[in-house]
Amino acid sequence: MEVGRMLEIVSDTPHETERIGSLAGEMLKNGDVVALSGELGTGKTTLIKGIAQGIGFDSGEVVSPSFTFINEYDGPLPLFHIDLYRLENEKELYEIGYEEYMQGDGVVVIEWADKVPHAVPEESLWITLRYLDAERREIIVTARGARYEKIIEHLRKKLYT
């Protein structure tokens, strides 16, 4: 299951995906960056709702920013929800002012981060969702940087012990 700083989880339902997000969310601190990847319909929005809930937001507040590119939520810890669904290449990213958010106060969650892997801070928590069947998803959590290893440890403890 667990390989070094990586954790593979199978989620049987969207509800479980949300819970996994929430467990990760409650460990997030100011300045943390979470990079999400996974095809359309694998549960990225569901996971982010969980993350928001873990931080202390009402998950109902969090809606898709595909249209506006970014949604900002003010709360116990500001949350910047970036959605790169409509982005075509890395160059466009810099034109948009994306870098400013990487230096901002709060937690940054980036959907479709795999489109621009080099633009994601080296130290970040990567979560990849993979389609298994209609309901089930494989969720791979990877800690890049020591500060994120605690999150993996927390998930492992809460989910498997």
Place this chain on the structure above:
Amino acid sequence: MIVLAIESSCDDTGAALIEEGRRPLSNIVSSQDEVHRKYGGVVPELASRRHLENIVPVIKGALQEAHKTLDEVDAVGVTRGPGLVGSLLVGIMAGKAVSYAKDIPMVGVNHLMGHLLAIFLENEIPFPFIGMVASGGHTALYLAEGFVSFRFLGGTRDDAAGEAFDKVAKYLGLGYPGGTIIERLARRGDSQAISFPRAYIAKDSLDFSFSGIKTAVVNYVRSHPPTDDGLANIAASFQEAVVDVLVDKIIWAAQRYKVDRAVVSGGVACNGRLRERLNQRGEELGIRAYFPSPHLCRDNAAMIGVAGYHLLKEGRRDGLDIGALSRWLFGRE
């Protein structure tokens, strides 16, 4: 009073001259669909660049078509949010420039309020009514009690209705804008062929969720790689599921607030199946449905002019220091 209205919240740059809050003397929209088709959606930077190129010609066009000069304009109404900040700023700056140069009042308008009042450009309908805005960026239900009095009843918890159309169309390899393409394809398909889930969230909830149906389409396509006919059936069945939920929730809202009129606006309100189904259900239940003409359902400045006029009439004014608001919850205070 003649209001110069400016709208640049998303992919269209618009300017209009509106007389007495209901007569459009002109309504110019320079659509960016061509630019966005290439990218399968709205790319913020592209949008704001195109707005910059379009804004002055569009305002000049609105004045020319109305046979007016800036000296004959009494006030400015400009979309302040919600939307893409870079895009909104282009319109706001233009509005400020006119307001300052001609020393006339300006007011910032919520984009959703504009959509909710678009119907008054064609139809004088009495309050109260249930208003729905359904587009690529918004899905929200309101109780409209007066020109500047709206109560938020429910909205989407994840994807907007139009966004679901766009994403499903892109996933199926059909192109952009998704709504038009899916509706056209759906005419050849069987809307009962596939039973996609309808997300009602909870009994009587007036909130929406369109993320699940998108996932259901993906699941279906993975297990049934579609033929040409299959594609039309998917489009028709998907459209039917979205329309079902929209219609049901409009009806629920009307019944809960004992209102017998419903107004639907926003890009998704152009959908023929939605119009047909809501008219049908409304007729059975004694609820009259109103839809602005398609060009007034989509983003346009004329609707901002209607809203701006009524805000100004209420004495609302904004200074030259206002900025754009990317998220602006409306009717929830």
